[in-house]
Structure formats: structure tokens, C-alpha cells
Amino acid sequence: MENCLFCKIIVGDIPSAKVYEDDLCFAFKDINPQAPVHVLVIPKAHIESAAAVDGSNSSVVAHIFEVIPKIARELGLDGGFRVVSNVGDDGCQSVHHLHFHILGGAKLSETLG
Numbered sequence: 001m002e003n004c005l006f007c008k009i010i011v012g013d014i015p016s017a018k019v020y021e022d023d024l025c026f027a028f029k030d031i032n033p034q035a036p037v038h039v040l041v042i043p044k045a046h047i048e049s050a051a052a053v054d055g056s057n058s059s060v061v062a063h064i065f066e067v068i069p070k071i072a073r074e075l076g077l078d079g080g081f082r083v084v085s086n087v088g089d090d091g092c093q094s095v096h097h098l099h100f101h102i103l104g105g106a107k108l109s110e111t112l113g
């Protein structure tokens with residue numbers, strides 16, 4: 001996808017601190033961490049947001065949710081973690097390529113919104 005920051009990160013046109021990669025997804029450290037551990041997991045296919053998930057692309061989301069526990073284990077998030085996906089303006093989505101934030105490494109705020 002032209003002019004998509006995360007599509008550029010996947011192909012290496014923009015550098016990132018990669019923590020995981022396979023055929024379907026890519027994970028890297030958030031550049032502006034909101035917790036001691038803050039990783040983004042993204043599908044390699046360009047999907048705008050969680051609002052654009054349907055029967056044609058949901059298998060990659062299922063795959064990502066199989067990968068997330070592996071990443072969490074590798075990052076030592078034994079005490080737990082949070083998975084967040086912001087959608088659209090009200091959800092404060094700033095990059096319009098579906099991504100799942102993994103946040104952890106400390107006791108997180110009880111408030112979500």
C-alpha cells in the first residue's frame with residue numbers, strides 16, 4: 001500500500017526494531033512506548049483497521065492471536081499483558097494499517113478509555 005508507514009516497515013524501507021516475523025505478520029517495538037514493553041503486531045497484508053476485518057481476511061487475525069502469546073512469552077510477560085487495537089478517529093487510530101499493541105512489563109492502568 002502506497003504511503004502506508006507500516007507497509008514500509010514490513011518491507012524494510014523504514015527501519016524498525018523487529019521482535020518477530022513470519023509469512024503473515026510482523027512485530028516490532030513501538031517507537032513511543034506507553035509501557036515498559038510495548039510491541040506492535042501487524043498483518044503483512046494491508047488492512048485498514050479492525051473495522052475492516054471480515055471473512056476474507058480474518059484468518060490472519062486468528063494467526064496473529066496465536067502469535068501474540070509466543071511473543072509475550074519471549075518478552076517475559078509472565079505477569080500478564082494488554083492487547084489493544086485502536087480504530088478510527090474516536091479510537092485515536094493514528095496509523096491506518098491494522099495493528100495490535102502488546103503492552104506489559106508493569107501493572108497497567110485499570111482504565112481503558
Ligand code: AMP
Pocket residue numbers: 005014016028029030031032033040085086092093094095096
Ligand atoms: P495507533 O495510535 O493505535 O494508530 O498506534 C500507532 C502506533 O505506532 C503508536 O503507538 C506510535 O508510537 C507507533 N509508531 C509510529 N511510527 C512508528 C515507527 N516508525 N516505528 C514504531 N512505531 C511507530
Ligand code: ZN
Pocket residue numbers: 001004005006007008045046047096097
Ligand atoms: Zn499498510
